[in-house]
Amino acid sequence: MFQRRTETESESDGPRSLIESTYEQLSLDIVHGKYGPGDKLRLQPLSENYGVSVGTVRESLSLLVSDGLVLTQSQKGFRVAPMSLVDFEDLTKARVLLEASALRDSIVSGKDDWEGRVVQAYHQLSLAEKRLEANPIAGFEIWEQRNQEFHDALVSASSSRWVQKFRVILYKQAERYRRLSTASRVSPGVLAHSEHEKIFELAIARDADAAVEALSFHIWSAVEFLKGRGLILESPDKEG
Known part of the structure; x- marks a missing residue:
């Protein structure tokens, strides 16, 4: 508080x-x-x-x-700012471009310390996902934090200051939309474990192309989650 x-x-x-x-x-x-x-x-x-x-x-x-x-x-x-499916899809397109670029850069140039950060962040995220599965509401906050830490670790070896800066802005915007999922009994974090696992394994294996493809699919899955459950309007309400 x-x-x-x-x-x-x-x-x-x-x-x-x-x-x-x-x-x-x-x-x-x-x-x-x-x-x-x-x-x-x-x-x-x-x-x-x-x-x-x-x-x-x-x-x-x-x-x-x-x-x-x-x-x-x-x-x-x-x-x-208003929220809508159109806006979420738009920011997701931009986020995929930036985060995929940063991940590729990190996989290519990341050293042992980068790998260590990714391994540690993935371990903590996996623990949070187990708690989330047991209680989607009570476990959401710690999962959201661990999820951010994992994504941050994945791209932490990227050398582009501007990519990192705008990626953070878009991540925050995406979090705002993800929090709409608390109206659903199933958190996207519960469904995301296999996606995180795949991204982790490909990143550690230094398979940049496959890791970027897996990351892009993962980021877009949040849009499909909200759309499929009717948790977001197609376009923002008109201001009165």
Whole structure:
């Protein structure tokens, strides 16, 4: 839970770090669904909720606009970005391109330390998937964390700063959609174990082409999961 901090209490952190911490918490709250698609984000209530100035909230929301989690319109203020199947498919296309490129780069150039990170992350993810299978709701948060750590480890040897930067943004967007699965009795994480296992084995075997193909299939499977269960609208609702 976010702990409120007054501007005075946070002065030692400096204005930039205060903006960053507020941005990170707002981002987390949007991804986790505290603020739903299309919700208005009013500066004063947010200022009071997070214990920071209106200016800090405004700067933080502007950063979230750059990430695509928040929209802004002249005279209308800020609102949470809408969600739709069309948008999820679009961001998934972009994510596949970037993450596949980063995985290929990592497989080709990764050393022993990269392999070690992948092995450790896969082991932790496998344990989380067992817990998830036993209790899809209670086990979801730790699975989501381990899932991110596994994907991060897979691409951690990629040398492209820009690919890594935008991959993180798209991963966060995809997580927002994956969390819609909590409305279903079956978590996508339960179904993903065999896909993760295949990606892991191919990556460690340094089979770049097959690993990239398996990763692409895996990323797209989240779209098919939500679509097949009717958990996402085809297009965003029109704003009133």
